[in-house]
Amino acid sequence: MTDAATAKRGRPGYDRRGLLDAAVSVFNESGYDATSVAALAARLGLSKAALYHHFSSKEEILETAVGEALDGLEGALAGAGAGAASSGDRLAEVLQGAVRVLVENLPSVTLLLRVRGNSEVERRALERRRAFDQEVAAIVQAAQDEGAIRADVDAAIATRLLFGMVNSLVEWYRPSGPEGAEALARDVLTVALDGLRTR
Amino acid sequence: MTDAATAKRGRPGYDRRGLLDAAVSVFNESGYDATSVAALAARLGLSKAALYHHFSSKEEILETAVGEALDGLEGALAGAGAGAASSGDRLAEVLQGAVRVLVENLPSVTLLLRVRGNSEVERRALERRRAFDQEVAAIVQAAQDEGAIRADVDAAIATRLLFGMVNSLVEWYRPSGPEGAEALARDVLTVALDGLRTR
DNA sequence: GTCTATATTGAGATAGAC
DNA sequence: GTCTATCTCAATATAGAC
Numbered sequence: 001m002t003d004a005a006t007a008k009r010g011r012p013g014y015d016r017r018g019l020l021d022a023a024v025s026v027f028n029e030s031g032y033d034a035t036s037v038a039a040l041a042a043r044l045g046l047s048k049a050a051l052y053h054h055f056s057s058k059e060e061i062l063e064t065a066v067g068e069a070l071d072g073l074e075g076a077l078a079g080a081g082a083g084a085a086s087s088g089d090r091l092a093e094v095l096q097g098a099v100r101v102l103v104e105n106l107p108s109v110t111l112l113l114r115v116r117g118n119s120e121v122e123r124r125a126l127e128r129r130r131a132f133d134q135e136v137a138a139i140v141q142a143a144q145d146e147g148a149i150r151a152d153v154d155a156a157i158a159t160r161l162l163f164g165m166v167n168s169l170v171e172w173y174r175p176s177g178p179e180g181a182e183a184l185a186r187d188v189l190t191v192a193l194d195g196l197r198t199r
Numbered sequence: 200m201t202d203a204a205t206a207k208r209g210r211p212g213y214d215r216r217g218l219l220d221a222a223v224s225v226f227n228e229s230g231y232d233a234t235s236v237a238a239l240a241a242r243l244g245l246s247k248a249a250l251y252h253h254f255s256s257k258e259e260i261l262e263t264a265v266g267e268a269l270d271g272l273e274g275a276l277a278g279a280g281a282g283a284a285s286s287g288d289r290l291a292e293v294l295q296g297a298v299r300v301l302v303e304n305l306p307s308v309t310l311l312l313r314v315r316g317n318s319e320v321e322r323r324a325l326e327r328r329r330a331f332d333q334e335v336a337a338i339v340q341a342a343q344d345e346g347a348i349r350a351d352v353d354a355a356i357a358t359r360l361l362f363g364m365v366n367s368l369v370e371w372y373r374p375s376g377p378e379g380a381e382a383l384a385r386d387v388l389t390v391a392l393d394g395l396r397t398r
Numbered sequence: 399g400t401c402t403a404t405a406t407t408g409a410g411a412t413a414g415a416c
Numbered sequence: 417g418t419c420t421a422t423c424t425c426a427a428t429a430t431a432g433a434c
Contacts, residue, residue, distance in 0.1 A: 033230055053399060116233070169363070
């Protein structure tokens, strides 16, 4: 390796990792479809041909990034109290884990959440997301059966509202801002589980 | 006029209204950028030239649709207990109004929420959204000062989480489904204000 | 690992007939 | 109000030199 392993260098001398991170940032600024390979290369400070030396297609960049995002989310789900914890506790851990993954991989998760299914690659990503959502919905349902979560809101709807709130973080959260990841996770858990109204 | 005023007819014989609604649906399926005018015309069953007879550009379609969506949201804000009601009540009315507008204008609001700022038209739409968000944030702040809303979550963050939940409805809500608009608004208010946890 | 130059396809938009 | 045919430009991707 060269320096600090896989760190971004000053200018040319990109490796696949640095190129991927930079490309995902540009995709998130302007949208994947609206970003041409020419514009991407210009922003990265190299030629199209150099880009194609590292990735075989524009879509391969997308596929790699959303794959990493999905790996992270699935990992958070798998790591959430699979042991003896109650379903209510598991749900809280999944939410917390999802916020953590989202914050730690903000660019790739942002890109993932904007995928609409326009190609085989995008449809495969949507399918993995759908499977993830279904597993979470099952936990919400179990938490309802346990009595930990209110039963007067349908479990599928509750799941969608929860993840609507969590996923919306990509629209405004920036790691450079005043709010740290842990404080953010606490706010989300507070609003989602206890509500905003005072008592 | 012809029939039922501005109703969609069987095939050719489009007017601007019917064409707009159909175009917005296609944009929402595949994304605005990824939808070519050729693909749009094909889906609508007419030629590109016929489309350009009704709209001077692809972007004019976008501008018209997101303008309608913004008109609706701003109307809901203006109509939300501007009178003597408490800020806590106003906030609940704004949330309910936003859900109603979103459900009644689901296609155009969906399109609006996906705009990223890639052109002057898009940037103007984002600016109107930002102004809307700021007005709502002021109501949340006032409701906190009143003691109606918990003060241990920053008002700006609370606003974003609230609208993250509301706006996420466009990702899954379909008017044809089992849940009506009023029941949906009630669920959103319940989760946002009282939380999912049982007490 | 990067470049310039280019092939090829599809984009948005228009001309002009019916 | 719609069509076919076409203009022009920008898109993805590749060739081949350094």
